[in-house]
Amino acid sequence: xxxxxxxxxxxxVEQAEAHVGNDWGLVRDLLxxxxxxxxxxxxxxxxxxxxxxxxTEACNAYLEAGEQFPSGMWEQELEAMKGVxxxxxxxxxxxxxxxxxxxxxxxxxxxxxxMDTVLNIGLNDETAASLAKMTDNESFxxxxxxxxxxxxxxxxxxxxxxxxxxxxxxxxxxxxxxLDTDLTTADWKALTEKFKVIIREHKxxxxxxxxxxxxxxxxxxxxxxxxxxxxxxxxxxxxxSHDLCTAANIVTMVFxxxxxxxxxxxxxxxxxxxxxxKIYGDYLINAQGEDVVAGIRNTEKIENLEQDLPKAYAEFxxxxxxxxDHYKEMQDVEFTVENRKLWMLQTRDGKRTANAAVKxxxxxxxxxxxxxxxxxxxxxxxxxxTLLHPQFDKDAKSQAERDGNLYAKGVNASPGAAVGQxxxxxxxxxxxxxxxxxxxxxxxxxxxxxxxxxxxxxxxxLTSEGGATSHAAVVARQFGVPCIVGAAEIRIDLEKRQMQAxxxxxxxxxxxxxxxxxxxxxxxxxxxxxxxxxxxxxxLTLLSWADKIAAQPGxxxxxxGWPxxxxxxxxxxxxxxxxxxxxxxxxxxxxxxxxxxxxxEQERLPIVQRMILSDSGExxxxxxDELLPYQRSDFEGLFEAMDGHPVIIRLIDPPLHEFLPSEExxxxxxxxxxxxxxSEGLAEKEELLGKVQSxxxxxxxxxxxxxxxxxxxxxxxxxxxxxxxxxxxxKTLEGITVKPEVMIPLTGTVxxxxxxxxxxxxxxxxxxxxxxxxxxxxxxxxIEIPRACVTASEIAEVAxxxxxxxxxxxxMTFGYSRDDAERNFLIQYVEEGILPENxxxxxxxxxxxxxxxxxxxxxxxxxxxxxxxICGEHGGDPAxxxxxHLIGNNYVSCSPFRVPIARLAAGQAAIKHRGIQIPAN
Ligand code: ADP
Ligand code: MG
Ligand code: MG
Numbered sequence: 001x002x003x004x005x006x007x008x009x010x011x012x013v014e015q016a017e018a019h020v021g022n023d024w025g026l027v028r029d030l031l032x033x034x035x036x037x038x039x040x041x042x043x044x045x046x047x048x049x050x051x052x053x054x055x056t057e058a059c060n061a062y063l064e065a066g067e068q069f070p071s072g073m074w075e076q077e078l079e080a081m082k083g084v085x086x087x088x089x090x091x092x093x094x095x096x097x098x099x100x101x102x103x104x105x106x107x108x109x110x111x112x113x114x115m116d117t118v119l120n121i122g123l124n125d126e127t128a129a130s131l132a133k134m135t136d137n138e139s140f141x142x143x144x145x146x147x148x149x150x151x152x153x154x155x156x157x158x159x160x161x162x163x164x165x166x167x168x169x170x171x172x173x174x175x176x177x178x179l180d181t182d183l184t185t186a187d188w189k190a191l192t193e194k195f196k197v198i199i200r201e202h203k204x205x206x207x208x209x210x211x212x213x214x215x216x217x218x219x220x221x222x223x224x225x226x227x228x229x230x231x232x233x234x235x236x237x238x239x240x241s242h243d244l245c246t247a248a249n250i251v252t253m254v255f256x257x258x259x260x261x262x263x264x265x266x267x268x269x270x271x272x273x274x275x276x277x278k279i280y281g282d283y284l285i286n287a288q289g290e291d292v293v294a295g296i297r298n299t300e301k302i303e304n305l306e307q308d309l310p311k312a313y314a315e316f317x318x319x320x321x322x323x324x325d326h327y328k329e330m331q332d333v334e335f336t337v338e339n340r341k342l343w344m345l346q347t348r349d350g351k352r353t354a355n356a357a358v359k360x361x362x363x364x365x366x367x368x369x370x371x372x373x374x375x376x377x378x379x380x381x382x383x384x385x386t387l388l389h390p391q392f393d394k395d396a397k398s399q400a401e402r403d404g405n406l407y408a409k410g411v412n413a414s415p416g417a418a419v420g421q422x423x424x425x426x427x428x429x430x431x432x433x434x435x436x437x438x439x440x441x442x443x444x445x446x447x448x449x450x451x452x453x454x455x456x457x458x459x460x461x462l463t464s465e466g467g468a469t470s471h472a473a474v475v476a477r478q479f480g481v482p483c484i485v486g487a488a489e490i491r492i493d494l495e496k497r498q499m500q501a502x503x504x505x506x507x508x509x510x511x512x513x514x515x516x517x518x519x520x521x522x523x524x525x526x527x528x529x530x531x532x533x534x535x536x537x538x539x540l541t542l543l544s545w546a547d548k549i550a551a552q553p554g555x556x557x558x559x560x561g562w563p564x565x566x567x568x569x570x571x572x573x574x575x576x577x578x579x580x581x582x583x584x585x586x587x588x589x590x591x592x593x594x595x596x597x598x599x600x601e602q603e604r605l606p607i608v609q610r611m612i613l614s615d616s617g618e619x620x621x622x623x624x625d626e627l628l629p630y631q632r633s634d635f636e637g638l639f640e641a642m643d644g645h646p647v648i649i650r651l652i653d654p655p656l657h658e659f660l661p662s663e664e665x666x667x668x669x670x671x672x673x674x675x676x677x678x679s680e681g682l683a684e685k686e687e688l689l690g691k692v693q694s695x696x697x698x699x700x701x702x703x704x705x706x707x708x709x710x711x712x713x714x715x716x717x718x719x720x721x722x723x724x725x726x727x728x729x730x731k732t733l734e735g736i737t738v739k740p741e742v743m744i745p746l747t748g749t750v751x752x753x754x755x756x757x758x759x760x761x762x763x764x765x766x767x768x769x770x771x772x773x774x775x776x777x778x779x780x781x782x783i784e785i786p787r788a789c790v791t792a793s794e795i796a797e798v799a800x801x802x803x804x805x806x807x808x809x810x811x812m813t814f815g816y817s818r819d820d821a822e823r824n825f826l827i828q829y830v831e832e833g834i835l836p837e838n839x840x841x842x843x844x845x846x847x848x849x850x851x852x853x854x855x856x857x858x859x860x861x862x863x864x865x866x867x868x869x870i871c872g873e874h875g876g877d878p879a880x881x882x883x884x885h886l887i888g889n890n891y892v893s894c895s896p897f898r899v900p901i902a903r904l905a906a907g908q909a910a911i912k913h914r915g916i917q918i919p920a921n
Contacts, residue, residue: 305460400522634727
């Protein structure tokens with residue numbers, strides 16, 4: 001135990017490396033980020049004031065032992081101090097040439113301002129007096145001394161800082177001073193004495209004059225600050241582990257407050273807001289470190305330092321370059337100039353906006369500082385997400401907050417900013433947007449599938465109920481509409497057409513601003529800035545690199561027929577306009593086109609209803625014939641937009657009653673008409689009601705839908721297949737390369753495919769013969785029923801491709817109905833740790849994922865070149881994308897708005913798992 005090395009001089013970084021096995025991550029664990037980088041800067045020749053680090057292991061041992069230094073630690077600390085004395089030529093506690101130090105906290109991950117630091121340790125009545133003489137700068141020394149007493153009192157001894165601040169204010173007021181700089185030596189001396197009295201009064205003992213005692217207590221305070229409330233809260237919020245502990249860094253003091261040849265500042269090596277390759281920061285002449293951050297004086301822009309202290313500035317710029325070169329990252333540094341001599345006090349990777357992250361990564365790769373692969377891993381998929389949604393102008397938003405316009409808060413379900421007028425139902429929202437040309441925010445307690453037209457017409461969506469995976473949230477994300485759900489404090493009165501929160505009423509037509517990124521609702525209009533992907537050239541560059549990396553053959557090592565490159569990214573797109581957007585966002589295929597959406601359009605729905613309600617085969621056929629041209633023209637648009645790329649079209653999936661008015665609604669109408677004695681149209685309504693009642697299913701999700709519906713009523717899908725192949729043939733004849741893939745939903749047994757697929761293939765052949773066109777096409781199925789997964793080898797005999805519909809597959813694997821689960825118990829399940837996450841957001845790899853892996857393996861055993869993809873919402877979730885890479889998917893397909901995120905995630909998966917063997921077992 002006693003031979004444990006608890007203390008490392010900054011010059012001993014090699015020993016630290018040897019101790020942890022030459023792993024820089026572990027050096028940071030041991031010395032903390034601040035300590036490790038101070039040592040590293042020392043090693044590469046950057047001027048750092050001499051010092052040493054007491055390790056996080058010492059802190060851990062100290063806290064474990066009930067606040068007792070581990071044996072040997074304190075002796076090593078004193079020994080290290082001798083080393084620093086040797087390096088500086090000064091002596092700790094020696095009045096003839098006193099060494100002063102700071103004692104600074106520093107954990108592995110930076111926790112700005114969360115833990116403690118004490119400056120000017122080593123000052124006492126004696127050393128202060130002699131230092132005053134030596135520096136010929138009394139007021140500086142006594143200012144430093146009172147700072148020590150103050151910091152020691154508040155930080156080490158836990159006396160509320162106000163005790164000292166109030167005393168200082170009182171003193172200034174008595175003397176008629178305004179600024180700290182008005183105070184003279186005599187004033188600082190007097191205040192130092194008063195501060196000492198405060199300590200005595202609060203603690204019953206004196207401020208320790210003995211420098212060793214000061215150091216010992218400061219070290220303890222830094223260690224203990226790891227468990228301070230602020231630090232614990234921060235770690236909880238930032239997801240930092242509680243057992244890393246902090247190191248204590250003892251650093252020779254350098255003084256920026258020695259006059260006009262001295263100063264101090266903080267800077268980023270590049271602009272953290274824009275990413276521009278230009279030093280960005282502030283400094284103050286004649287000031288100590290914390291003055292810059294505290295904002296008590298107006299700082300100067302870092303560029304001006306060139307005039308004030310040209311030599312130090314030039315050296316500083318050199319050092320910034322050197323640090324970036326060394327760390328290959330944008331750095332955030334602290335420095336001090338003491339009598340024209342520059343000292344670096346800290347460096348760390350700088351925090352930055354999403355915008356800056358992308359620009360810096362791309363620039364650094366272009367500068368040759370990092371590889372393109374590094375660049376691709378430097379940006380997170382979430383950062384890409386924020387870049388693609390309109391955002392509020394920051395200043396305008398803070399102004400709105402100051403003006404008291406923050407109205408309510410909810411769940412930030414779909415990012416981006418939206419400003420518009422409030423409308424309380426889908427029809428009005430759509431009408432106001434389309435006919436009235438208004439910007440609309442659709443507000444509802446919650447939304448349902450038949451609200452979608454209003455949601456699509458809206459600039460933003462707000463609900464008072466529901467969570468991050470409610471219908472409103474899912475649809476909003478799918479279509480990239482900013483959305484807040486579950487803003488519980490808002491009470492919506494649909495009768496009065498108004499909502500109320502915190503006493504203020506918003507009526508229909510009033511303006512609000514919705515921040516889907518933060519979940520805040522504001523009254524009135526806040527100005528926004530709208531990013532477009534075409535303008536984001538750096539992002540486009542980065543994504544093109546990600547694509548190239550993923551497309552490299554050999555990325556995955558796999559059997560014949562399986563993909564050897566990484567994942568492709570396709571998009572779910574129902575309309576030609578979606579397909580165009582998907583292409584511009586970089587999708588190279590459509591993984592899911594939901595044909596039923598086409599049925600809902602205004603002029604088509606009556607035809608669809610007529611088709612459903614028809615009594616005779618002829619009637620039905622007539623209605624379908626009317627629908628065919630609509631479908632054909634939609635498909636033509638899709639093929640045109642996707643020239644040369646595959647388009648997977650799913651045949652009708654939902655139960656038919658979804659296209660009819662609801663039973664309750666009809667019943668209400670019929671009763672009202674009867675009561676009022678209105679006879680016109682009553683018979684029709686009654687008949688419709690009867691039909692709807694006869695189609696009632698007690699569990700429609702598991703009822704007549706998907707392939708079952710196609711077998712029960714094949715005319716619909718026969719029409720759809722005809723429309724698909726006519727469109728494909730027409731476009732082929734125009735010179736467009738079409739690759740249609742017809743997808744049969746909800747297969748549970750191969751016999752379903754055996755029944756329906758040959759009929760449909762016959763139609764395909766027939767159309768091609770009629771049109772004299774030839775092109776590649778496939779027939780395949782969605783895999784969304786567990787039975788399909790376990791019988792995948794049989795199904796693959798017939799199906800030429802699989803597409804995992806992970807929404808349904810998750811429902812059926814867990815036996816949850818999504819809506820019920822999310823409404824009732826899922827949140828509790830996640831809170832109680834019964835489920836690690838909402839399985840509808842992030843794929844359940846252990847259950848659903850195993851079924852998927854099994855399907856891929858068995859399916860490809862039967863058909864080695866089986867094309868496999870995913871088209872559920874998980875296709876846009878980075879963790880699920882990585883999983884799809886590992887099980888051997890060919891592609892992931894997601895909403896067009898998530899395509900850029902998926903491209904980055906696919907590139908990152910390829911890098912992380914380069915050369916992985918699939919299937920892995
Ligand atoms: P934080 O992690 O909160 O930034 P630091 O340990 O970096 O805390 O220190 C707080 C301030 O004191 C910073 O401005 C830093 O530059 C300054 N400082 C710390 N040690 C010294 C020193 N030895 N000489 C001069 N200034 C110092
Ligand atoms: Mg700092
Ligand atoms: Mg499904």
